[in-house]
Amino acid sequence: MAVDDHDGGSLDIGEKLRRDEGQMPSPIQRRLVRTDSLPFEAGKIPPKHTFTAHESWSRTLLLAFQSIGVVYGDIGTSPLYVYASTFPNGIQHHDDLLGALSLIIYTIILIPLLKYVFTVLWANDNGDGGTFALYSLISRYIKVSMIPNQQDEDAKVSNYRLESVSNRLKRAEWIKEKLENNNIAKIAIFVVTILGTSMVIGDGVLTPCISVISAVDGIKEKAPSLDDSTISYISAGILVLLFAIQRSGTDKVGYSFAPIVLTWFLLIGGIGLYNLFKYDVGVLRAFNPKYIVDYFHRNGKQGWISLGGIVLCITGTEAMFADLGHFNVRAIQIGFSCVLLPAVSFAYIGQASYLTKHGDNVGDTFYKSIPGPLFWPTFIVAISTAIIASQAMISGAFAIVSQSQNLGCFPRVKVYHTSTEYEGQVYIPEINYILMVLCVFVTLLFQTTTKIGNAYGIAVVFVMTITTCLVTIVMVVIWKTRMLWVVLFVLVFGGAELVYLSSVLYKFREGGFLPLLFSLVLMIIMAIWHYVHVKKYRYELNNKVTSNYVKDIIQKGEVQRIPGLGLFYSELVQGIPPIFPHFIEKIPSIHSVLIFVSIKHLPISRVELEERFIFRQIKPKSSRIFRCVARYGYNDAMEEPREFENLIIAYLKKFMQYEYLGLENAAEMHGDTVHGDESAIERGKPSTVNSEETLSASNGLIQPATDRNLSDSFNIEEEMKVIEEEKRKGVVYLLGETQVVAEGKSSPLKIAVVNYLYDFLRKNFRQGEKSLSVPRNQVLKVGMTYEI
Template sequence: MDPETDRQEHGHAKRAGAKLQRHDSLYGDAEKVSGAQHHGHEDSWVRTLRLAFQCIGVIYGDIGTSPLYVYAGTFTSGIGNIDDLYGTLSLILYSIILLPMIKYVFIVLYANDNGDGGTFALYSLISRYAKVSLIPNQQAEDAMVSGYGLDTVSAPMKRAQWVKKILESNTMAKVAIFLLTILGTSMVISDGVLTPAISVLSAVSGLQEKAPQLKQGQIVWISVAILVVLFSVQRFGTDKVGYSFAPIILLWFMFIGGIGLYNLIKYDVGVLRAFYPKYIIDYFRRNGKDAWISLGGILLCFTGTEAMFADLGHFNIRSVQLSFSFVLFPAVSLAYIGQTAFLRKHPEHVSDTFYKSIPAPLFWPTLIIAVSAAIIASQAMISGTFAIISQSQTLGCFPRVKVLHTSKIYEGQVYVPEINFALGLLCVIVTLGFQTTTNIGNAYGICVTSVMVITTILLVIVMLLIWRVSVWLIIPFCLVFGSIELVFLSSVLYKFKDGGYLPIVTAAVLVSMMATWHYVHAKKYQYELEHIVTNGDMIELIEKHDVKRTSGVGFLYTELVQGISPIFPHLIEKIPFVHSVLVFVSIKHLPVPHVENSERFLFRKVRSKNSKMFRCVVRYGYSDTLQGSEEFAALLSEHLQLYVEEEQQMITSMMPNQETEVLQTSSMVLENDNARPSHRAAVGSTVYVEETLRPGEPTEFTQPCISNLSGRISEEQYHIIGEEKQFIQREMQKGVVYILGEIEIKARHNSSFIKKIVVNYVYSFLRKNFRQGEKAFAIPRQKVLKVGMAYEI
């Protein structure tokens, strides 16, 4: 015997006497598992450069079209002092450098969630390191998913643990983080309404340069026509034309950069002195309150910044950094510098600076490209809104809507018909109601700055809890970026009555809807958790009602990942029949963007070996695509048969020595309080957990391997496995019935008046007017069995 084998067997022998206690993680809370690797890999420079080119057309359409309307929104009453142009240009340049470039491109992008960005990505990242979710459905196995990526303990762990303890023990902190997340999401959705309106209206207004007889009302109706067409073609998806955006936006940047350089040389090279920040101080000293109010127009220069973070999933950090630093920043900076030089000579043209400053031979090409760029900017925000709604729905924060995936290659490209109609209608109303870009800009600014402030707050939590950076670095981050964003926010809030009310009202409606839905969703889960059916209860329940088996397979959908839902006893009390194979299916969305197919299914037998009842937790990331009913049934059947085979093989392989107990989807803990975390080994679609060691014992483990186990399985055991697999296949062929709970939720009679309004009326209205469960899971109606039940929460 070789020394390595002897040492392993010696270690197993020492552990054989350990007294083990079984703890089923399907009933328990999640554990922290250390040692997982960070997401991410090194990309080749060729791929990075290709991604840098592609992201130009996807994430820079909004911020790249800002030169169309910034000066018009800043000097709404004209230029009072010609030297004010130095101050405004300096503000524009340093705003772009500090917020989009330094804060987002070189700091915030690193707070991605396995490559995905946005407000929900920050929330999911925090949720993995601290139990801030209001729905207690965490499991130990969640941390074993490859994308979970928890860090090992490091030096400043005490502070991180202190922050973690505060977040987990304080309900108000959990609610505050959740409300910040859905507020930021609501503001981005509002941005999806305003971006198409202001971008298209600004671009089309250039027609008045060559056709002065066109009135503003006619410009508005032309813009509305373009918007109607834009929203009408959304159902076709952007997969086929998505990467044709990059050449158009790149051409746009070449045009605005070249025109800016031309104007700089022709009119006033001296405007370059605006890089001296003293002109900002002079501007505020000279204008006082008016300078502060003008910040509402200046901040339009960095609208669309959040898109760089939210759309990160299709690119990588380096590609965004390269494209921003070497394409976007030089182009837009030259555009603003050239417009400033032009206005030094022609201050009377401040309301339509962009088109007035274009050399005559380039006017029509620039106009065509400007309209195209405006449409692309609008398309990016519309697609982003669809993706955010889809993510909100998967995390239980939004009523069910129909989500169509328009691309077989890119999962993030989705289309939501109901939301598309609502966005298009609101966008047309905003365009007709506001008429000009000035008032739309007032509303636009509130969306932009609000999301930035929320991102700063969530990022500080990430710094404390996950990055664990020095407090002496966090403080200047908050002072610099937080103070700048709050000053900008205060300026746009001052214009509340001049259009600023629109995003606030829209966000209030969305936050109320999302908070109501999630509140009742969490209360419903807690109710089921309180009325859970354990394995012991199942035996008594089935014997009491003399339950018979009928042919076929039943999938009973439940949100519970711990135990059996109270829907089941309610079902057999009315109809004492269950299918030959019954699977309690829990669709669970983890706080990660994606879950690999090999890690998607967790199984456990219910009641006894011959019951043919299983619990199955099906795990998805918040950006994953739910399969259709037939594909889902086939996958579940395949993994169920694999589970049956692997379970029997693992148990048989361990039985001769009785040294370890192998459990499916469970964790073992020693009764010793100082026990170390158990060692886990994944085999196929099944997760096995080996015994826990005493402190100080060897850490060598023998990973289970199916090929090594096959020799230990007798012919009789192979026959048993084969029969059970064939039985499942036969029952699948007889048909699958999907059993869904039709739950009516009411507030308890002793609940407060507000709770009764929220639960009995607001939630009931949302539930009745949005999609039902079978539509959300794409289940044919003829295969659905609904079980009606009432919950009082």
């Protein structure tokens, strides 16, 4: 299609519009329109501030300070219990102390510092970290998602940020194709991801237990009559209070907690230096790794078993990556290198120095090594820091559940966003209650840090190993790292983690089974929900309704139009769901304005509001029936109903303005068809849409024509007034209540999973209107059975 150029020539309208705006099409724009794709929403998107933008040093230092209160509470409280867990039967040889200290020092240097701080932190998803973020990042580059709702236009969203594969390294493209064409590989990546997320949720149970017990245990120094049972009851009471205040959220967590945790680091670092010079400076010989070799040579199997205690010195390391979205890489690197690393190193060195003279006190090293005048201040700060560490892990568990729900692999729960500053801070009542019960149960059952440490170590090392696997995929496919560095990464970090994992698994019977049991239950729930979710989506996709059906029932007058605005919710992105004809059969009427709304979660952390809604009108225009896809990232909060209604109408009006006043009038002038036929697209036939023209129009590059007469047959201003008027008459949410059952010829296992286990989860978690916060007096539901 051509238009007159100002210079008297002619050129493609898409080219003209881009030239007027000073931009040329991207490769994505050139190949945009595909089967049943939707045009972009109205409004040209200005450049956004991205994670990679340079932060000022003052801002970075402020973030580094805040990160102290959010990220390092867990790893910072490890000195409370590491030596007790490493030597549960006492120190057998003087040099064992040097060997253990050397292992602690080099473990902290190898895994938290070299692996996480200087490598893994860069494998972020637009600034967000964690197992789910890694899976999301991988899903954008490799089509490993099992839900077939990928669309080309999604890749145009600001935060998608795809990079083309380098011609120099075709290996990445080859591996990408292999993974995309191998269902086993897709399932394996998914299983590894939900295992990692399950372990992080398990951390939300174990971290509060071990942190609070280890801190409260210090009271026995001043009250020796208290036994482990009493300490566990005191700890359980603190945990109940901790979970009771979760509803208030952690909006100012960085500012509120950072001074307390910083005080903790100053105390443990200072006490460590005091003990070093008071008892034995000779423990600094532990920097010689020869003591590690001697330690294993001398202790053999017992030395290997003791690694289950040593590994507790890096508990909470994953939090540096998981909480990255609240800060930036430089801030985490500064906070770790300048505050945490020296503080905890001096703490372990000082405790080792103390134990050279008081080896019998290894079961309670931390509190016994505190100088008398500092005991009570340190005790109070220890409990405060333990609570802070627990708070961070509980919030992390909430975030993981919220993200998993958006992925479609966790039953519906109500998510409350408690912070306007920190996007990942959420509160989930059901999960909060379950975690509280489990924490109290574990605390009263195990009672000591040594027993809980056996379980805690497995959760910690499992998550680290999974992170190594996912980052390796990132290095090969996305970073396109040289194979030598990839191999070194896997051998050095993966090898060390497998050694630690073998050690903690040895204590399976002594409490190690607990996180594996938690994870198994969670994985079963997530796998069942995701399996049926995928099957249900594919059923709707295979049985979707074409626009011809809607067009026919409108033109034949088979349905009545009733006043108001109807929002028909569906998970189906590519078409009209099969429940709609069932709805028409039961209630042969639709609202004057009807919008099919599909809530879609993209594999990115957030979608800018201006890019949230994309529309397509179902012909004829006079029907006032539209399709809308509302796109969210896994950290985005869904708007409340009133706000959502206002937003969807506002962006619908923008769509109509650009669609009708801009591109269509240009088409009428030149006798060309601009927009593809909806039904043809849904049938999979090539559309007559020019992809570049559609992009230009939908991004608001076409301005309404002011120098030519508009068609009298379709008054856009009047149409927008009608839509606004129908909204004022009332908004009704139309929800499909689908019951999913297995086909009659299905296997007994599938019948059990779909008809009983999934049905049990569906009935005992929130229903659609509750999870969407839809007002009950505005809901109209219709039921239908899907046989999958």
